[in-house]
Amino acid sequence: xxxxxxxxxxxxxxxxxxxxxxxxxxxGKTNFLEAIYLAARGVSPRTQRDxxxxxxxxDSASIEMRVDSGGIWFDREVRIQPGRKKVWLTNGHPKxxxxxxxxxxxxxYFPGDISIIEGxxxxxxxxxxxxxxxxxxxYNAHVKRYExxxxxxxxxxxxxxxxDLVSVYTEELINTGKHIIQGRIRYGELLTPFxxxxxxxxxxxxMHFGVQYSGGGxxxxxxxxxxxxxxxxxxxxxxxxxxxxLVGPHxxxxxxxxxxxxxxxxxxxxxxxxxxxxxxxxxxxxIRKLKNTxxxxxxxxxxxxxxxxxxxxxxxEVLGTGQVFITVTDEVPPMPEGWExxxxxxxxxxxxxxx
Ligand code: ATP
Ligand code: MG
Numbered sequence: 001x002x003x004x005x006x007x008x009x010x011x012x013x014x015x016x017x018x019x020x021x022x023x024x025x026x027x028g029k030t031n032f033l034e035a036i037y038l039a040a041r042g043v044s045p046r047t048q049r050d051x052x053x054x055x056x057x058x059d060s061a062s063i064e065m066r067v068d069s070g071g072i073w074f075d076r077e078v079r080i081q082p083g084r085k086k087v088w089l090t091n092g093h094p095k096x097x098x099x100x101x102x103x104x105x106x107x108x109y110f111p112g113d114i115s116i117i118e119g120x121x122x123x124x125x126x127x128x129x130x131x132x133x134x135x136x137x138x139y140n141a142h143v144k145r146y147e148x149x150x151x152x153x154x155x156x157x158x159x160x161x162x163x164d165l166v167s168v169y170t171e172e173l174i175n176t177g178k179h180i181i182q183g184r185i186r187y188g189e190l191l192t193p194f195x196x197x198x199x200x201x202x203x204x205x206x207m208h209f210g211v212q213y214s215g216g217g218x219x220x221x222x223x224x225x226x227x228x229x230x231x232x233x234x235x236x237x238x239x240x241x242x243x244x245x246l247v248g249p250h251x252x253x254x255x256x257x258x259x260x261x262x263x264x265x266x267x268x269x270x271x272x273x274x275x276x277x278x279x280x281x282x283x284x285x286x287i288r289k290l291k292n293t294x295x296x297x298x299x300x301x302x303x304x305x306x307x308x309x310x311x312x313x314x315x316x317e318v319l320g321t322g323q324v325f326i327t328v329t330d331e332v333p334p335m336p337e338g339w340e341x342x343x344x345x346x347x348x349x350x351x352x353x354x355x
Pocket of ligand 2: 029030031300301
């Protein structure tokens with residue numbers, strides 16, 4: 001990689017087991033994992049502004065990654081130039097749609113992921129939309145189309161366009177929105193059993209843990225299309241007054257509850273962090289189940305915070321999934337059984353090399 005955040009240059013070959021990134025604060029550990037995540041999934045785990053990723057004083061950044069995915073080698077390349085669209089290539093070709101054979105399966109937990117639990121609804125929608133798009137390319141197309149239509153419709157409402165014109169976009173929103181809502185609900189059904197199981201093992205056994213999809217202004221039970229159309233009719237006056245679209249999946253939310261109480265309101269920091277981690281681990285399990293493949297796992301800033309019991313639990317969960325990356329600021333703590341073999345990379349001032 002080249003000129004990626006504070007990493008001027010790094011070139012490494014990594015073993016297919018545990019990789020420990022060791023270095024003090026602000027040396028580049030998270031940056032290194034961010035680059036891997038970006039090359040694998042096409043989005044940064046912590047920012048939507050590509051320009052932030054380029055080293056200060058440089059005009060472009062690049063990442064090249066060679067990956068063995070289920071016995072097939074392929075190359076990934078990312079080039080970032082502020083002001084231009086990011087280039088993301090697989091074996092030299094732009095990734096149009098997300099091809100099944102040429103996917104790098106990877107999940108990552110980063111400290112900022114706690115915002116999925118405690119942040120505004122948009123954080124949870126972004127998480128689920130990205131997770132579903134990753135395993136289901138057609139879903140991503142619906143999301144893109146929905147966003148374009150929504151923008152158009154909001155402009156029409158602001159311009160006080162005629163009802164006939166607005167209703168064309170309303171129908172389009174209903175049609176694409178339906179796929180998004182169904183995709184999210186289906187994904188939730190796959191994810192929830194893993195989530196419940198892992199969270200309860202990590203934290204409070206014998207607790208009642210719930211996940212609920214909440215529709216933005218429309219009824220979820222029954223015929224979705226009819227319900228959306230009905231909600232649009234009910235909101236017509238208000239939409240005209242506020243000049244924006246008030247019904248649809250762009251206003252939905254996912255609600256996590258513990259003992260029937262909203263996590264976002266009542267959860268402690270520790271509980272929220274555990275739930276964010278459980279989400280990412282469940283995402284991994286869903287990929288393993290659906291794609292029948294190994295998954296690369298990135299765990300940033302987590303290891304040192306966990307007590308030995310939870311550490312053991314976490315490592316049991318990721319054992320046998322494939323390559324695992326963790327970060328530590330100090331000495332590598334005693335590793336759980338099965339994890340005695342690892343490579344340490346020293347990270348200092350943006351330099352990453354085998355220790
Ligand atoms: P911690 O243990 O505190 O999490 P870290 O090793 O994970 O530390 P990073 O988040 O990787 O640290 O950040 C390392 C440094 O990179 C920070 O000091 C940050 O200011 C710097 N940095 C971030 N973006 C850029 C950029 N675009 N160009 C240059 N440096 C950057
Ligand atoms: Mg960090």
